[in-house]
Amino acid sequence: MTTLDPSKAAGLHGAAGHEHHGSYLERKGSFWVTVWDWATTVDHKKLGVMYMTAVLTLFFLGGLAALAVRTELFQPTRIAQVEVKNSDGTVSKATKITGQLFAAPDATSVDKGNQIYNRLFTLHGAIMVFMVIVPGIPASLGNFFLPIMLGAKDVAFPRLNLLSWYIYLTGSIFGVISIIMGGVDTGWTFYTPYSTTTDASYFRVVAMILAAFILGFSSILTGLNFVVTVHKLRAPGMGWFDMPLFVWSTYSTAIIQVLATPVIGITLLLLVFERVFRVGIFDPALGGDPVLFQHFFWFYSHPVVYVMILPAMGIISEIIAVHSHKAIFGYRAMAYATLGIAAVSFLVWGHHLFASEGELVAMVFSALTFLVAIPTAVKVFNWVATLYKGSISLTTPMLYALSFLFLFSIGGLTGLPLGTLATDLHLHDSYFVVAHFHYVMMGGTIIAFVGGLHHWWPKMFGRMYNELWGKVGCILVFIGFNTTFFIQFILGTQGMPRRYASYVSEFTLMHQISTVGSYILLVGFLVHLFNFLHSLVLGPKAPPNPWGGLTLEWETDSPPSEHNFDHEPIVKHGPYDYDRVVPPHWDPKDYPLPAGAAARHH
């Protein structure tokens, strides 16, 4: 069609009726043609699926590093003098190292093993933060569903989207190169002077820093794309407060990504300058200030904590509303709380520096930190209120949402003693902190991510997963997670510092419980992996709207067609108007509501 006159266009196509497009997953020809099609695609759905694959792969890689760390900690490292029988029958004394996983069998020093341990926890942190959790939800589920939920054909800048995928790949490759070269032992935060002095003769640290720098660009471009998409490409009839909450949270996330990520860009660039040219900005030997690096780093990395958690909160809002078939309680409060969290996130970075910054600023930051609790609590309250008298279907996504509520609340509440100056000085850099941020990042973000995957899996791939095995996996993950990390709160308060390869004997039992928990966690995730793979091949075909959702993605086919909608949708109802709208394409026979709920819907 060539006309620009919308009224004519409407008439024309209204008369022409539906023209049907094939699924976005349809093959375009031979194998290599299909590969090329995927590699050069500007379709946000394909990019979302590719991101998802990469993120999950890296998640397993980072998870393996974590398991290795936990295994090393199964026993404390001890150096013992033992008697060894020589071949000629004499007995001589020798040094033997016990409890060290990575030591060579004849090692006499713990240094080597400890260094490997340092590299492993850095690897775990860097991969999980920069390559998994930060891009995870926005780039995979966000990319896939943000435009569809807005009723758009694509994101605002599809080619930029492709570019940011390749930037992400490049960054990840830099990270992998650094790992292959032997890994980095600076911790994922790259604090100076670790990052400027260790491995001085190698470029591993520089490669890892550049990886984070490049990944930052990918994050910026994705965020920029999302902001413009939300501003410009909402379907007719969709005002700001008709947007699903997942869109709200992805939008807030995108704003943070745009505003915070450039600062880590310049920080890491200066760090590279520091390392290669010795400019001295972070080097006290030249009058620079290493704590300034912490300021620079956390100006980015604190808001990014909310880049990690906000999209997760969006997913939870969707899951809870859809699976309890009830309007979200306090929609506007939720939207404002989302924006509020994004705004406050820029004011509180100093609480990561309580032990190193000046007291005056620490006090201000401590006071500001408690502001975060308000919008967060509003959200948790609203989720619980939504559940109240809802027609709850205990599907796998819903189980994940309930786990989220439980785990995230623990994670959030344990943040309070860490935000209090006096208690933080006791708990700083202890296992309490480790447990706290794992409850938020993993109990929050990863749990919501996996929940979201289950929620949207039928839509993304047009296949149902096995509900029973989904639930088994969820329960295993929940148990494994709590076994691994709850005990670490206790370890932390008793004085176990983070990032140590060994510990006093009193902590042995608690460390062993934690390690066992991490194995259960692995089993849980493997169950999910096989369940997903199984569903791709043998899963029953998914209906367009298996859960009875009201947002626009449930109006499309499963999987959606190339352009998402055959015709541009006009939004006539809010995203959660369950009390007055019958969900489209919904057959309650597929997934029946709990008894008594049907009456409310018909």
Add this chain to the structure above:
Amino acid sequence: MTTLDVRQHGQPYDAPPSGPLWSRYKHAHHYRSAEEEFDAVKLGMWLFLATEVLLFAGLFCAYAVFRMLYPQAFYNGSHYLDWKWGGFNTVILLISSYTMAMSIRNCQRGEFRRMRLNLAFTIFCGALFVLIKLVFEYTPKWSGYFFVLDPALHHYADSGKTALFGLFHYVDGYGGKRPGMWFNYAFASDPYEPLWWGVYYSATSIHALHVLIGMTLIGRVLLRSFKGHYGPSHYTAVEISGLYWHLVDLIWIFLFPLLYLIH
């Protein structure tokens, strides 16, 4: 579900080839109108500029913190710089910003020859800026070699050592104003001067990099303008390249007084 199809599938350009490219441009398929696309692209560019401002914020922050801690070193530092070169470069960038703005105006009015002239002049100004920075500012301070035409050269005793066929003259003791560990300028009076050079080189080199990126963007626009991509009804790329260029100017407007004038 009520449906309404105002978004079109397919190519952003009209099918029958008639008229110059810009007049046939409609919009990318996922927008409703060219107006909407223009607005969206501009919004995206402003967001990108926001990231650039925050990128430089790191450098400004480093400057501010160390100026506060070591005022004497920064005071000395700004006196090593020649405000005349800095001022000249400021004027160059301001003029180039003007020609860039003019080229957008020309494009909107369909004055294509003038547009190309203005674009080319803008690129020329950018190149001049980087050249002056490199030849007259970085090189002598770093190595002690002055370009033969440098007016500052006759203030100093020429050591007789030259390089590059006599184009560069060496002044003994002048060079070595380098950042951090490479600092070996023998006449510094403040112990923190290497730090000043660290900030100076980081800020100006990253800015110069942005000048180069801006030149590349404008160069691309210039090349495509020969093929008739831009005209009164479609000049998005000209506009956003212009925005980028103005931002580079904007940053320099702040860097110039901070580095050269404040004492």
Add this chain to the structure above:
Amino acid sequence: MNHAHTPQPAGFDELDPHASGHGHSHGHHIISGFTLRAILIILLLLTILTVGQAQLEQYISTAFELNLPRWVNIAVVMAIAVVKGCLVALFFMGLKYDNPMNSVILCFTLFGVGLFLGFSMSDLASRGMIYEFKKGEILKGGLGNISRTMNGEPDPVPANTGIVAHARQKKMEEIGPEAYEKLAAQFAHGGHDATHQYPPGSTASRSRPRTGLTEGLFETANPASAKPTPESHGGGH
């Protein structure tokens, strides 16, 4: 439903849900050539003004011994820069005629920059205000014991010397004290105490003792009070 869909106002256009067609017909505003030229001229004049005031301040300080407080210079120069920046943003970048959203973005960004600078600086400025030890210890002139090479070879700067002092020492050893004196007279920041002779036209040596916003804070770091020995000659303020 607290977010129930409100009935659309009468003027609602389903094809243009966000009224994108109304708000910015000036998306395609053509800025007049006169405005652009006027702005350029104002910008150039402001550039001259800002350079001029810096020169003037220097001049009255050396000629009349009249040292204005440091913040005067900073405030004037930055105020002019802000005005210039606003002009560029409003007219060259077209914010004046543009969708207000773009201005909002810029303002938010500058607010973010303010937060970043404000908090970071106030920490660095207030370090050690309550507990002295938090201030840390920085050896004047750096520790010197940094590794100059990437592959960890022995460090050429002796420990506790400092890079600046080391550079001075090496030059003296290289060319001898007399030649060093001669060069120092040419390059170093000297001040205006009439004990120094400068080559005519040299701008590299015009300076005067300044101690920063807080007078006397860095007194000990200022070699001005020290006796002019050859070592401290370079800093003979």
